[in-house]
Amino acid sequence: MTPPASACRVLVDLSVAPPGGAGTYAAGFAAGLAATVGDQGVAVVVLVDRRWADDRPELVDGLRAAGHTVDALDLDAPGSWRARVLRGSVLRRAVRRHAPHVALFPRDAAPRVPVPSVVLLQNLYAWRRFESSAAVGGPLAAAALRHVARRSARRASAVLAVSQAIADAAAPVVAVTAVVHHGCSTPEHVRRIDPDEAHPEPVAMVVANVIANKRIEVVVAGVARARAGGLPWALRVYGNVADPAYAARLEAEADELLGASVLCGPAYGEDLEAAYRRADVVVVGGTFESFCLPLVEAMRSGCVVVAPECELVRELCGDVAVTFAEGDPASLAAALDTAWAERADRATRGVEHARRFRWDRTVAVTLGHLRAACPVDHPSTVPIRAPEPG
Numbered sequence: 001m002t003p004p005a006s007a008c009r010v011l012v013d014l015s016v017a018p019p020g021g022a023g024t025y026a027a028g029f030a031a032g033l034a035a036t037v038g039d040q041g042v043a044v045v046v047l048v049d050r051r052w053a054d055d056r057p058e059l060v061d062g063l064r065a066a067g068h069t070v071d072a073l074d075l076d077a078p079g080s081w082r083a084r085v086l087r088g089s090v091l092r093r094a095v096r097r098h099a100p101h102v103a104l105f106p107r108d109a110a111p112r113v114p115v116p117s118v119v120l121l122q123n124l125y126a127w128r129r130f131e132s133s134a135a136v137g138g139p140l141a142a143a144a145l146r147h148v149a150r151r152s153a154r155r156a157s158a159v160l161a162v163s164q165a166i167a168d169a170a171a172p173v174v175a176v177t178a179v180v181h182h183g184c185s186t187p188e189h190v191r192r193i194d195p196d197e198a199h200p201e202p203v204a205m206v207v208a209n210v211i212a213n214k215r216i217e218v219v220v221a222g223v224a225r226a227r228a229g230g231l232p233w234a235l236r237v238y239g240n241v242a243d244p245a246y247a248a249r250l251e252a253e254a255d256e257l258l259g260a261s262v263l264c265g266p267a268y269g270e271d272l273e274a275a276y277r278r279a280d281v282v283v284v285g286g287t288f289e290s291f292c293l294p295l296v297e298a299m300r301s302g303c304v305v306v307a308p309e310c311e312l313v314r315e316l317c318g319d320v321a322v323t324f325a326e327g328d329p330a331s332l333a334a335a336l337d338t339a340w341a342e343r344a345d346r347a348t349r350g351v352e353h354a355r356r357f358r359w360d361r362t363v364a365v366t367l368g369h370l371r372a373a374c375p376v377d378h379p380s381t382v383p384i385r386a387p388e389p390g
Contacts, residue, residue, distance in 0.1 A: 007043040008374040010367065011100035011115075013091060013107075015047045015073050024293060025106060025122070026052065027059065028185050029366075032359030034062035042367050044068040045098045047091070049075050071098065087111075101374045102157065104366065108149035116157035116373050120366075121176065123149070124290040127169040130213050150174070157373040160366065162291040165312040180366055181316075183359030184296045189277055190351055191302035193344040202340055203234045205279035205303070207272070207294040209242040210263065215285035215327065216250055222283075222324075222332025224257035229337060234260075238267040238275055276301035281339045284308065287326055292316065296357045299350035304339040306332070320350045 012033070014026040026048070033044060046063055050072040053060050063070050073090055076082055088111035095103055095113045103113055106120040108127075121127070125142050126149035153159050153174040160180050161167040167176035204223055208214040216237060223235045235258060241247045247263060254262040267275050276282070282298035284307040295316045298305050307313045308326035322339045324331040339346065 007041050008102070008371045009043045009045065009098070009100040010370045010374075011045045011047065011095060011098055011103040012370075013047045013103065013105050015049045015075060015087075015091070016052065021122070021291075021293060022107070023052075024185075025182060027056070028183050028359045029106070029363060030056075030059050030063060031185060032183060032361075032363035033068060034059065034066050035360050036066060036363050036367070042371055044367075045100060046070050047094055048072050069098070102370050104370055105152075108152065109145055110152040110156070112155065116375055117152075117155070118158045118160060118370055118373050119152050119156045120180070121149075121153070121159065121161040121166050121170055122290050124166055124169060124288060126150075127166060127173070128288075130288055158369055160369060163312055164315050165310075166290045168311070178365070178369060180362060180369070181357055182291055182293060182296070183362040184293070184300050184354060184357040185359065186273060186276065186297040186300040188300055188351060188354075189302045191347050193347060201232050201234050202281070203236060203279045204281045204283050204306075204336065205275060205298075206235070206237040206239070206283050206285065207267075207275075207297070208237070208239045208285070210237065210239050210247045210250065211242045212246050213286055213288040214239075217253055217285075218327055218329055218332060219283050219285045220250065220254050220257055220262065221329035222336065225329050225333035226336040227258070229333065231337075231340060233336065235262045236264050236275070236279070237262045238264050238272065240266045272297075273301070276303060279303050280343060281306050281336060283332070283336075284313075287312065295321070296354050299354035300357075302347045302351055304343050304346045305350065306335045306339050317350075318353055320346055320353050322346070 014030055016022040016026045046068055048070060053072040060070055071094060073094060075090055076086055091111045092113055095115060100115055102116045102118060104118045108121050108123045110117055110119045126145050150173050158177040159174050160178055161176045162182055164179050167179055170176060206216055206219055223233045227233050251261055251263060254260065276297060280303065282294055282303045282305055284292060284295060287308045287310040289312055292312060295305055299320060305317055305321035307321050307323060309323040313321050313323060322335045324335040
């Protein structure tokens with residue numbers, strides 16, 4: 001259904017091209033929007049990257065069928081300073097072209113536009129320095145991100161965050177309006193686990209860019225210690241090699257401690273889903289995370305989560321995860337033993353717990369905050385109620 005002419009016009013920027021966290025958010029949010037028919041007093045314009053749209057024609061058609069306007073933008077391939085500079089100009093032209101009442105930029109660094117804006121904090125590098133390794137792109141890019149993110153947040157009409165953890169990190173600079181968790185598109189996989197059944201090789205899995213802040217070396221050492229305890233654990237790491245020097249050190253340690261390579265390269269879509277289903281445990285090595293989609297994807301896939309004890313893990317996993325002391329391989333090895341012994345119960349509860357992370361809920365809550373940021377009162381609008389978890 002087409003929204004009434006008096007509806008609040010919102011622009012949602014999903015114009016990302018690469019896979020990874022930003023691409024996962026764009027695809028998930030777009031799918032949630034496609035399931036949200038435009039009849040709730042909000043008219044939505046969705047900005048997408050043309051290359052991204054060409055790869056997902058069914059999703060773009062679904063957005064249009066739901067009554068949303070889709071504008072495919074011609075953007076430079078990301079990763080260069082030219083792309084960063086020109087991106088803002090392209091987005092500003094799109095805002096002028098569509099004349100929305102309010103615009104959502106689901107990133108920490110947002111362009112200055114002539115309408116109220118809402119930003120979504122989801123990059124911890126913008127709010128905390130990481131001492132032991134530079135961010136992807138190097139220290140100059142990280143410093144530029146911190147500067148632009150602070151400026152973007154201060155001028156925004158509303159600031160959302162993907163977790164309480166990143167909201168707390170940003171608190172010295174800006175007050176976060178609300179925490180809106182990501183949804184999860186990974187298919188639910190309920191496993192039938194017999195704890196007494198023999199298992200030839202339990203599999204631990206890591207999903208992360210291969211970079212020092214992920215602390216994958218601790219996972220290698222912890223798996224080696226768990227092996228020494230009796231179970232023949234295998235370790236598989238799926239992710240882009242973002243730091244070749246760190247990856248080389250990691251492989252040398254894996255060869256020494258496990259006698260095998262652990263780097264499997266990146267996996268997306270069905271390949272990633274299949275990797276989750278082959279794993280028994282998903283391990284997160286470090287706490288430098290904004291939301292950490294693998295935590296939710298692992299629970300949805302029936303894997304047991306093993307992660308460092310921290311606020312974010314408690315926020316997303318409740319008591320479903322098995323936690324360990326960050327940086328301590330012995331503590332991680334003990335956590336793997338617990339995860340294996342309690343895998344039937346924790347896997348079942350993890351699937352149930354992950355059901356609250358839904359993109360339709362993420363979209364509904366986000367649209368509610370966008371409408372609240374509209375500078376004009378629209379009497380025809382009705383409240384958007386977030387779907388209940390379940």
